[in-house]
Amino acid sequence: MSFIEAENIWKSYGKGEAKTVVLKGINLKIEEGEFVAIIGPSGCGKSTLLNILGLLDTPDKGNLYINNKKTTRMSENERARFRRKISGFIFQQFYLINSLTALENVELPMMLEGYSKNYRKRRAKQLLESVDLGDRLYYYPYQLSGGQQQRVAIARALANNPKIIFADEPTGNLDSKRSQQIMDILKNLHDEGITIVMVTHELEYTKYATKIVKMKDGMIVDILG
Numbered sequence: 001m002s003f004i005e006a007e008n009i010w011k012s013y014g015k016g017e018a019k020t021v022v023l024k025g026i027n028l029k030i031e032e033g034e035f036v037a038i039i040g041p042s043g044c045g046k047s048t049l050l051n052i053l054g055l056l057d058t059p060d061k062g063n064l065y066i067n068n069k070k071t072t073r074m075s076e077n078e079r080a081r082f083r084r085k086i087s088g089f090i091f092q093q094f095y096l097i098n099s100l101t102a103l104e105n106v107e108l109p110m111m112l113e114g115y116s117k118n119y120r121k122r123r124a125k126q127l128l129e130s131v132d133l134g135d136r137l138y139y140y141p142y143q144l145s146g147g148q149q150q151r152v153a154i155a156r157a158l159a160n161n162p163k164i165i166f167a168d169e170p171t172g173n174l175d176s177k178r179s180q181q182i183m184d185i186l187k188n189l190h191d192e193g194i195t196i197v198m199v200t201h202e203l204e205y206t207k208y209a210t211k212i213v214k215m216k217d218g219m220i221v222d223i224l225g
């Protein structure tokens with residue numbers, strides 16, 4: 001079985017007249033070590049699919065297997081635990097906690113896993129150094145540029161040694177120089193063996209992908225690679 005298998009995934013929002021069917025029978029397999037780019041027009045369901053693959057949202061119908069485990073019958077608690085153990089998330093809006101320093105933001109996921117203060121600090125520092133932020137450990141998010149904030153978010157996503165990183169338009173709020181830095185980091189993580197699933201509308205960045213999934217109107221219309 002593949003690392004991730006989505007079988008006939010359906011998802012809609014709203015009810016009655018206002019109902020929108022956002023995903024219409026998605027089938028997708030992702031192997032360990034792949035770099036998958038999901039592309040398609042605005043509103044075609046890319047983020048919805050990413051959220052379902054990352055267990056942040058549940059499908060109305062269909063099955064999702066991750067690491068040979070059927071996730072679609074799990075309780076919210078089990079899903080949260082599973083999520084924390086194997087995945088890291090990066091979003092266009094960064095979602096850092098403004099009242100915490102860069103170091104504390106990166107420590108947070110390790111705190112939830114019960115690691116000691118010493119270990120957390122040491123690892124958070126290493127991770128921030130690895131994204132070239134060793135001189136910004138005690139800065140708050142509002143004192144950092146967008147590119148720096150996204151690098152803190154990447155360090156945070158790596159805190160618990162994820163097998164897979166889900167990235168939703170990670171360069172969406174950044175200029176091209178900052179975007180390139182983020183893509184270089186994602187490429188290095190992929191080279192180190194981490195599976196990456198990224199939603200993007202920057203076609204240029206699909207060059208890093210080993211598989212390109214093209215969506216349209218809630219369906220996968222093509223898979224390249």
Ligand SMILES: Nc1ncnc2c1ncn2[C@@H]1O[C@H](COP(=O)(O)OP(=O)(O)OP(=O)(O)O)[C@@H](O)[C@H]1O
Binds near residue numbers: 041
């Ligand atoms: N929580 C929600 N409630 C109602 N409708 C939603 C919700 N989330 C998404 N939608 C709708 O589902 C559709 C798909 O949204 P989604 O964010 O998955 O698209 P996308 O392909 O990622 O778009 P974009 O490229 O613009 O970010 C859109 O029409 C959106 O309005």
